[in-house]
Amino acid sequence: MERRRGRRRGIWAIVLLVAGGVLVLGGTVHSAVSAGHSEVDYEKHRIASDHMRPAYAAGDSGWFSMGAAGEELEIGRGDVVLVSVPQWRTGGLMLSRVVARGGDRIEHRRGESTLRLNGEPLEEPYILDRSVPAVVAFDVTVPEGRTFLMGDNRGNSADSSMHISEDGGTVPLSAIRGEAVVEPTDLIVAGGLQFVGAVVFLAGGVLGIVALVVRRREPAPAQPVPGAPAPGATG
Template identity: 45%
Template sequence: MARKPGRRRGIWAIALLVLGVALIGGPIAFMLSSFTATHQSGDSMRPTFAPGDLIVLRKDPAEVRRGDVVIYDSGEWGMQGPLLGRVVAVGGDRISYALGNAALTLNGQPLDEPYVNGAPGDGGAPFDVEVPKDRVFILGDNRGNAADSRFHQDSNRGTLPESAVTGVEEDQEGTVSMGLGLALFAGICLLPVGVGLGISARVVRRRESVPAAVRS
């Protein structure tokens, strides 16, 4: 049986279009289900984030680590609305600060905090906290203007349950972000190629379907 003109191009066109849609739709669906975005509304995370900055966060993280920028529910402190802060200590850690110290102390060692605006102890709130299991101690990067764990030590020594963390900032240059970006880019590139092959296949079929007498 003779192969129809343009059939191979048509098959490739369909395959590329299906792949392109999958490469675009898959990452979009994954991002909508796994990530959220918020705008920083205050000064508590300067200089890392200024008011109005868009922040992408992974929803319901399986693990919260020291140094993570997180969005968290501050209801246990009697405060309203989710807040943005940085986890400086997790369950099992001892985090402390005495007035006049040049740095916070984490498990007996000075904590290097290059992200802090001003001095690490700005705000004048000393503390010495052993963080219970499955809880976290959260501070703002702008220590002089952050209503964070330091000022809620009457409630579980200022710690919050890990479950209060509802999102962790996603590294825009991390493996997941780069992979999703590459998949989207590949899908966007494949769609026009598939469309072009489809048009080419259709043109070939039309030409071959014209009777020889008409073409002569």
């Protein structure tokens, strides 16, 4: 039997539609499962200045966990955070590193190559110039519920050490809006599945339309003329 034109395209259209639907559904389910395990809201922010070099340079982008609903972020020493301190910087969030928490004593003595945390030298492998742990001397005991923040580029950072006259330069934990995290792969995987699925589904739809058009343009089979001998008949 003669194969109808457009039949192969129709089969491929169905395959693509099904595959695309499965991918979109898979991405949606993956996203829902990930959200079910955590209420963390991830946001991507662009870094505006060089005060956190070498970890972040101006123009870089970073992912941040913006916290769980109704819960305080679990911030520890050494964490990089997004913080809102209008008296330091107006018009948005700033990036900084937590150097000390409530109850800690943080100090810098002129001529020393490290800060002191609770009387002990503080190792900070992340700062840009390890010979310059701070540009001013200070000695602060951080109150409970507050933090002492510094940029990694100590020679170019308007941080706690530069605002000692204001509550010892400390910032309340409530001012912290987010914590730097590695790229959230769950979101990327889910989004990728949904995007690829949508493209495949769309391709299947287009191919299906093409197959229908081809079939409609297919000429109707010739009808035998009444009284004419059938093909192959002999008189």
